[in-house]
Amino acid sequence: MVKKQKKFVCQECGATFSKWYGRCPNCGAWNSLVEVETESTKGNKTSLRSLPLSKVEVNNVHRLTTGIKEVNRVLGGGLVPGSLILLAGEPGIGKSTLASQIGLNLAHKCTVYYLSGEENLPQIKLRLQRLTSSLPAKFYLIEGREIAGLENLVIKEKPSLVIVDSIQTVESGVLESQIGSISQIRQIAQQLMDLAKRYLVPIIIIGHITKEGRIAGPKLLEHMVDTVIYFEGDSNHQFRILRAVKNRFGTTNEVGLFTMEGSGLREVANPLTLFSSQLKVAVPGAATGVIMEGDRPILVEVQALVNPTVLNIPRRVAQGISTNKLIILSAIISRRLGLPLGNYDVFVNITGGLRIQEPAIDLAVSLAIVSAVKQKPLKPKSAFFGEVGLLGEVRPVPFINRRLKEAKRLGMERVGVTRPTLLRKLAKTELGY
Ligand SMILES: Nc1ncnc2c1ncn2[C@@H]1O[C@H](COP(=O)(O)OP(=O)(O)OP(=O)(O)O)[C@@H](O)[C@H]1O
Numbered sequence: 422m423v424k425k426q427k428k429f430v431c432q433e434c435g436a437t438f439s440k441w442y443g444r445c446p447n448c449g450a451w452n453s454l455v456e457v458e459t460e461s462t463k464g465n466k467t468s469l470r471s472l473p474l475s476k477v478e479v480n481n482v483h484r485l486t487t488g489i490k491e492v493n494r495v496l497g498g499g500l501v502p503g504s505l506i507l508l509a510g511e512p513g514i515g516k517s518t519l520a521s522q523i524g525l526n527l528a529h530k531c532t533v534y535y536l537s538g539e540e541n542l543p544q545i546k547l548r549l550q551r552l553t554s555s556l557p558a559k560f561y562l563i564e565g566r567e568i569a570g571l572e573n574l575v576i577k578e579k580p581s582l583v584i585v586d587s588i589q590t591v592e593s594g595v596l597e598s599q600i601g602s603i604s605q606i607r608q609i610a611q612q613l614m615d616l617a618k619r620y621l622v623p624i625i626i627i628g629h630i631t632k633e634g635r636i637a638g639p640k641l642l643e644h645m646v647d648t649v650i651y652f653e654g655d656s657n658h659q660f661r662i663l664r665a666v667k668n669r670f671g672t673t674n675e676v677g678l679f680t681m682e683g684s685g686l687r688e689v690a691n692p693l694t695l696f697s698s699q700l701k702v703a704v705p706g707a708a709t710g711v712i713m714e715g716d717r718p719i720l721v722e723v724q725a726l727v728n729p730t731v732l733n734i735p736r737r738v739a740q741g742i743s744t745n746k747l748i749i750l751s752a753i754i755s756r757r758l759g760l761p762l763g764n765y766d767v768f769v770n771i772t773g774g775l776r777i778q779e780p781a782i783d784l785a786v787s788l789a790i791v792s793a794v795k796q797k798p799l800k801p802k803s804a805f806f807g808e809v810g811l812l813g814e815v816r817p818v819p820f821i822n823r824r825l826k827e828a829k830r831l832g833m834e835r836v837g838v839t840r841p842t843l844l845r846k847l848a849k850t851e852l853g854y
């Protein structure tokens with residue numbers, strides 16, 4: 422007999438408890454327990470089956486290519502049949518656009534379902550028309566927002582891809598709780614997982630991100646799906662990065678680069694066109710750095726401006742790197758290079774709106790600042806990477822060869838730091854003072 426039970430589920434780790442706690446006894450998260458109704462199946466006699474490995478059949482995985490190289494790369498080569506993919510990102514970043522473009526590409530050859538709880542059918546069609554000049558015949562929009570009804574359609578049409586936009590706005594059709602609630606999201610994810618695995622259809626679920634940058638809904642959602650990809654970027658800038666944070670069918674080191682344009686997302690082959698001012702003349706205060714996004718080296722331009730301060734405490738304003746890093750690098754330059762920045766405001770910006778945490782950017786930032794102080798441009802076609810320490814030393818960083826190769830590919834002639842050296846020495850050779 423099925424009996425309804427109340428349980429408390431931690432949204433962080435998914436542990437369940439029979440009573441409420443202010444702090445999850447399992448993972449220690451505060452205020453993360455939410456009451457849910459569950460069905461107890463105690464008393465049901467189910468039997469399991471054991472199989473020797475030799476009897477387990479493994480079919481060769483035939484990945485479905487999305488027609489977008491950058492997406493295939495992040496997915497590990499394409500969509501795996503029967504996989505559940507969570508595509509997450511901030512509002513307006515382009516999640517629906519990306520999923521639509523994948524669907525449009527595939528729908529020339531096979532059936533694609535698009536179920537949206539966010540927009541009505543004409544709205545979706547308008548977007549699709551903006552993204553393509555010829556609407557493929559096999560792209561189907563699903564009317565209604567109940568996941569429970571999807572199974573019959575899947576059996577009938579056997580689609581090659583199902584897109585659910587978004588998990589927070591569709592209904593399970595089984596539970597009565599509010600749309601977007603934790604229990605609905607868990608239920609929907611479970612239903613979609615069953616559907617994907619049973620009929621071997623890949624399903625892309627779009628998910629929103631909270632203010633803290635986390636996927637809205639239970640943490641459990643990320644555990645349940647096969648692949649979690651984040652679509653990131655700055656809504657004030659054109660570029661977008663697609664990044665896998667979990668992938669049961671590939672590495673999580675690959676990233677895809679796009680720009681958002683009127684006709685949709687466009688793949689980026691040369692990031693330097695995006696992340697540099699592309700000035701033809703050498704200007705003091707600019708340095709090119711080579712950073713890694715996952716396994717991919719990206720060339721970026723660091724810009725620095727140094728100006729006499731009118732304040733008692735000089736300002737350190739950083740965009741694209743942390744202010745703390747700028748404060749530390751300014752102190753190192755003051756002390757170790759004998760260029761006192763105490764009476765100067767220092768502003769640093771990474772062109773194109775990229776946010777960088779990697780220490781490899783230290784050297785380019787430092788040289789950009791020194792170049793700005795000295796009012797002397799760095800030599801053209803130079804790119805730098807290296808971590809700057811408090812002693813004023815520059816240390817090599819990982820993936821030297823990949824960085825060198827990409828820098829050379831994009832026309833850089835003088836590159837990197839491959840051996841430990843001193844920032845003072847390097848600034849002297851590069852800026853000749
Ligand atoms: N006509 C247009 N020309 C250029 N860019 C556009 C146009 N229409 C929309 N965009 C871009 O597409 C973005 C919205 O894309 P999309 O709807 O795919 O985002 P989303 O992540 O699905 O948003 P939401 O969270 O609201 O569902 C806009 O922020 C804008 O940058």
Ligand SMILES: [Mg+2]
Pocket residue numbers: 516517518539586
């Ligand atoms: Mg959307």
